[in-house]
Amino acid sequence: MNTSRIPGFYNMTVEERRKILAEQAGFTKEETAHLSQANPLSLDTADNMIENVIGTYQLPLGLGLNFLINGKEYVVPMAIEEPSVVASASYIAKLVRNAGGFTTEATDRIMIGQIQVVGCSDFDLAKKALLREKDMLLEGANAAYPSIVARGGGAQDLEVRILNDDSGSKYGQMLVLHLYINTCDAMGANIINTMVEALAPVVEDLTKGKVYLRILSNLADRCMARAKCVIPPELLASGDYSGEEVRDGVVHAYEFAASDPYRAVTHNKGIMNGIDPIVIATGNDWRAVEAGAHAYAARFGKYSSMTDWYADDEGNLVGELELPMSVGTVGGSIRVHPISQIAHKMLGVESAQELAQVIVSVGLAQNLGALKALVTDGIQKGHMALHSRSVAMAAGAKGELIDIIAEQLINEKEIRVGKAKELVAKTKR
Numbered sequence: 295m296n297t298s299r300i301p302g303f304y305n306m307t308v309e310e311r312r313k314i315l316a317e318q319a320g321f322t323k324e325e326t327a328h329l330s331q332a333n334p335l336s337l338d339t340a341d342n343m344i345e346n347v348i349g350t351y352q353l354p355l356g357l358g359l360n361f362l363i364n365g366k367e368y369v370v371p372m373a374i375e376e377p378s379v380v381a382s383a384s385y386i387a388k389l390v391r392n393a394g395g396f397t398t399e400a401t402d403r404i405m406i407g408q409i410q411v412v413g414c415s416d417f418d419l420a421k422k423a424l425l426r427e428k429d430m431l432l433e434g435a436n437a438a439y440p441s442i443v444a445r446g447g448g449a450q451d452l453e454v455r456i457l458n459d460d461s462g463s464k465y466g467q468m469l470v471l472h473l474y475i476n477t478c479d480a481m482g483a484n485i486i487n488t489m490v491e492a493l494a495p496v497v498e499d500l501t502k503g504k505v506y507l508r509i510l511s512n513l514a515d516r517c518m519a520r521a522k523c524v525i526p527p528e529l530l531a532s533g534d535y536s537g538e539e540v541r542d543g544v545v546h547a548y549e550f551a552a553s554d555p556y557r558a559v560t561h562n563k564g565i566m567n568g569i570d571p572i573v574i575a576t577g578n579d580w581r582a583v584e585a586g587a588h589a590y591a592a593r594f595g596k597y598s599s600m601t602d603w604y605a606d607d608e609g610n611l612v613g614e615l616e617l618p619m620s621v622g623t624v625g626g627s628i629r630v631h632p633i634s635q636i637a638h639k640m641l642g643v644e645s646a647q648e649l650a651q652v653i654v655s656v657g658l659a660q661n662l663g664a665l666k667a668l669v670t671d672g673i674q675k676g677h678m679a680l681h682s683r684s685v686a687m688a689a690g691a692k693g694e695l696i697d698i699i700a701e702q703l704i705n706e707k708e709i710r711v712g713k714a715k716e717l718v719a720k721t722k723r
């Protein structure tokens with residue numbers, strides 16, 4: 295994309311938006327056709343993706359605009375059914391852009407494979423045997439998936455833990471081998487699972503125990519991405535609220551989430567509102583990302599806020615988000631689903647590391663969007679106005695009537711389906 299700022303995009307028709315996007319992203323004729331097609335994911339492809347297929351399920355695909363991350367422009371594809379998320383992400387991205395944009399970083403893409411061993415007669419000896427044969431085990435893992443080694447990745451290290459070592463534990467003692475694998479630009483589940491399954495017989499031999507589970511861990515805490523924004527208070531002023539008031543409100547809202555799991559879970563749901571749509575649009579496994587993110591939010595033994603918000607010495611509002619981000623630009627359904635391929639092209643990311651950094655930036659933006667609304671007018675004002683169209687449609691409005699009913703609902707300050715049904719019925723009399 296040339297720029298992620300497309301003035302007036304909201305007011306264009308879908309066709310006008312597609313035309314601009316296709317020009318900017320350099321779509322081929324085929325890609326443009328996919329975007330305009332009623333069912334881009336064909337039944338045939340779907341039938342080969344999962345089992346017992348009876349159809350396909352569609353979601354709206356919108357564009358998060360205005361994102362400036364490490365000085366680079368991004369147009370963010372977002373697949374989501376909830377109104378106001380795309381608008382809020384784009385609004386905050388513009389605000390952060392005026393403050394210089396997001397800065398991000400990511401670790402190497404090291405994923406974890408686990409091998410569970412039970413029934414060892416001496417767990418300490420079993421652990422020593424595995425550590426002694428570390429090089430042989432790493433070689434064995436890499437021999438099971440040589441192509442990832444050729445790409446510069448592969449199994450790079452291992453660790454061994456003994457669980458339930460404490461005689462007071464109600465669970466049986468077991469040994470867990472962690473294999474640390476660089477999966478390059480793939481999420482890596484299949485690469486990892488292939489490696490740990492291949493190692494299992496050798497691990498049984500060395501430990502004299504029995505191997506049960508051999509699978510990746512979705513707590514991908516060595517495959518991290520971080521985003522940060524620093525916003526001067528004057529950019530935060532909103533209506534009757536001064537920038538300082540908004541900044542302090544956001545910090546208090548964060549402190550609430552950091553202290554209380556009941557609030558943290560809703561706070562974090564708002565962050566995932568930004569993260570899931572891009573994970574879904576890019577063909578990635580959003581259950582894996584969700585599981586890893588929530589587990590990471592509880593890493594200190596108590597479920598807490600995924601983000602940090604504070605005021606720095608200059609009075610700026612600073613936001614930071616750090617999460618495991620096990621996503622890929624290849625593998626799984628990424629190159630199978632035609633819209634996922636288009637999503638990658640419009641994003642213009644060159645690696646999984648870069649994609650992970652865009653995703654956490656969107657999550658951070660979404661969090662600020664929700665907190666800013668919550669500490670000022672409340673969430674309903676903006677949300678319900680955007681929700682009014684869905685309410686009108688749920689009440690049976692079609693075509694031009696959708697906007698007419700939606701506007702009446704907003705004017706009468708009663709955005710609910712019962713009211714919309716009354717209004718639709720009136721138009722039929």
Ligand code: NDP
Nearest residue numbers: 441477478479480481482483484485579582624625626627
């Ligand atoms: P794949 O099995 O599709 O593996 C990715 C493949 O992409 C590699 O085998 C590699 O093959 C190829 N490739 C091409 N270019 C690159 C590159 N630059 N970097 C890395 N690989 C490259 O997918 P994953 O292993 O990523 O597995 C993801 C899938 O696993 C998802 O669909 C997920 O839902 C699923 N899954 C998730 C689980 C979980 O989260 N708990 C459990 C089980 C499955 P080659 O080198 O031969 O070209």
